[in-house]
Amino acid sequence: MKQVSEYIQANKDRFIEELIELLKIPSVSADSKYKGSVMDAAEVVRKSLEKAGADKTELCQTAGFPVVYAEKMIDASKPTILVYGHYDVQPADPLELWDSPPFEPVIKNGKIYARGACDDKGQMYMHVKAFELMMQTDQLPCNVKFIIEGEEEVGSANLETFISANKEKLKADIILISDTSMLSMENPSITTGLKGLSYLEVEVTGPNRDLHSGVYGGAVANPINILCEMIGSLKDENNHINIPGFYDNVLEASANERELMAKTPFNLEDYKSKLGIDEVHGEAGYTTIERKGIRPTLDVNGMWGGYTGEGAKTVLPSKASAKISMRLVPNQSDEEITEKFKKHFESIAPKSVKVQVKPHHGGEPYVMPIDIPEYKAASDAIIRAFGKEPVPVRAGGSIPIVALFEEVLGLKSILLGFGLDTDAIHSPNEHYGIENFLKGIETISYFYESYSNSK
Numbered sequence: 001m002k003q004v005s006e007y008i009q010a011n012k013d014r015f016i017e018e019l020i021e022l023l024k025i026p027s028v029s030a031d032s033k034y035k036g037s038v039m040d041a042a043e044v045v046r047k048s049l050e051k052a053g054a055d056k057t058e059l060c061q062t063a064g065f066p067v068v069y070a071e072k073m074i075d076a077s078k079p080t081i082l083v084y085g086h087y088d089v090q091p092a093d094p095l096e097l098w099d100s101p102p103f104e105p106v107i108k109n110g111k112i113y114a115r116g117a118c119d120d121k122g123q124m125y126m127h128v129k130a131f132e133l134m135m136q137t138d139q140l141p142c143n144v145k146f147i148i149e150g151e152e153e154v155g156s157a158n159l160e161t162f163i164s165a166n167k168e169k170l171k172a173d174i175i176l177i178s179d180t181s182m183l184s185m186e187n188p189s190i191t192t193g194l195k196g197l198s199y200l201e202v203e204v205t206g207p208n209r210d211l212h213s214g215v216y217g218g219a220v221a222n223p224i225n226i227l228c229e230m231i232g233s234l235k236d237e238n239n240h241i242n243i244p245g246f247y248d249n250v251l252e253a254s255a256n257e258r259e260l261m262a263k264t265p266f267n268l269e270d271y272k273s274k275l276g277i278d279e280v281h282g283e284a285g286y287t288t289i290e291r292k293g294i295r296p297t298l299d300v301n302g303m304w305g306g307y308t309g310e311g312a313k314t315v316l317p318s319k320a321s322a323k324i325s326m327r328l329v330p331n332q333s334d335e336e337i338t339e340k341f342k343k344h345f346e347s348i349a350p351k352s353v354k355v356q357v358k359p360h361h362g363g364e365p366y367v368m369p370i371d372i373p374e375y376k377a378a379s380d381a382i383i384r385a386f387g388k389e390p391v392p393v394r395a396g397g398s399i400p401i402v403a404l405f406e407e408v409l410g411l412k413s414i415l416l417g418f419g420l421d422t423d424a425i426h427s428p429n430e431h432y433g434i435e436n437f438l439k440g441i442e443t444i445s446y447f448y449e450s451y452s453n454s455k
């Protein structure tokens with residue numbers, strides 16, 4: 001493939017400027033205050049695909065935010081790559097912890113700082129630019145379709161309906177996604193698995209109103225104390241999850257797979273120091289790489305109740321709540337685990353309180369075999385761009401639509417991500433390396449070629 005790096009070199013300033021314009025749009029899907037901006041982002045993405053050379057672009061309406069669809073069909077007998085990404089972003093708060101405003105992108109030390117810089121606007125936009133490059137240099141080797149959604153960060157509920165209703169339109173041979181991370185620029189990797197997710201909210205109710213913590217304390221159940229005890233009991237001293245049947249369907253990694261994982265270039269000291277922690281924490285008997293990639297986990301994501309304002313207020317609250325996520329691995333299912341959690345959590349509640357478990361959105365896990373030609377094509381593209389063979393790594397994050405792509409469209413997804421775990425996605429000061437952005441465009445361009453040649 002000719003001119004790839006030349007084209008990127010000659011156009012990189014414009015690529016970055018365009019990404020910065022996209023990052024200025026606060027497309028927060030979770031917050032209705034930003035509805036107009038989410039719609040604006042969809043239109044900007046559609047336009048960018050039209051300008052890049054798509055013959056057909058549309059904003060497909062759903063019950064929620066539109067799906068941006070675009071295609072360039074060069075020859076029906078050639079293979080088709082379906083690119084997926086998302087233009088919505090997580091809420092930016094806590095705002096006070098950002099060094100610069102989340103929707104006023106700045107470049108510092110070779111990185112673009114903004115909400116969505118990495119997840120996923122920066123990574124999604126690499127695909128728009130790789131497509132532009134292939135069109136402009138007249139070397140698109142296969143057909144390409146894009147679906148860029150605006151509800152990934154809120155569970156992709158309407159995308160499922162969209163793909164089920166548009167199977168013909170989305171007909172393709174492989175799905176290509178950049179919405180994950182790699183180990184480092186020195187040690188490129190390919191994501192070979194995503195975790196499933198069961199996310200729920202629990203509410204513990206004690207007395208019918210807030211009480212004086214002296215007058216009633218010690219005599220009536222305090223829902224916050226009880227909730228803490230209940231959550232505390234969900235794991236044993238080995239950080240093994242205590243919910244009955246929780247591990248029933250967990251596919252244990254073979255000795256061979258574990259041996260391979262142990263070879264992952266990963267520096268634990270560096271990992272700890274970057275997080276400011278003295279020790280890691282997790283399930284006994286497993287390495288950090290294994291805990292992240294192949295073991296299911298349970299975490300409280302938020303917890304509230306009682307008085308949290310300034311100063312002291314002596315109160316025994318009526319209610320306490322928590323949001324809990326469980327990350328799942330093959331062959332656990334969201335529904336199964338949600339049900340097991342609910343049953344267990346209700347069963348451990350003392351009679352002195354009432355418990356309510358409310359499930360939110362979830363998703364199923366996904367694994368990508370490494371012995372298929374599509375993996376090899378991705379690996380070859382990375383070798384060409386980075387000069388090094390990538391290692392397969394199972395991710396801890398979730399993209400629930402990926403399992404549905406397989407179930408509904410019968411298609412595998414290649415997870416070719418260029419973010420780093422330290423890019424602070426979902427956190428203040430999210431950023432994306434310009435080098436990662438440009439290398440990503442280069443690798444994606446090579447993938448088109450190696451993939452097309454492998455067919």
Ligand code: BES
Pocket residue numbers: 119120152153154155179180181194197361362363395396397398399400
């Ligand atoms: N891009 C992330 C998922 C991700 C990040 C996978 C890093 C692997 C490595 C995605 O946007 C995301 O945040 N997903 C959510 C799930 C969703 C249902 C809200 C997640 O993982 O929490």
Ligand code: MN
Pocket residue numbers: 086119120152179
């Ligand atoms: Mn994402």
Ligand code: MN
Pocket residue numbers: 090119153425426
């Ligand atoms: Mn995300």
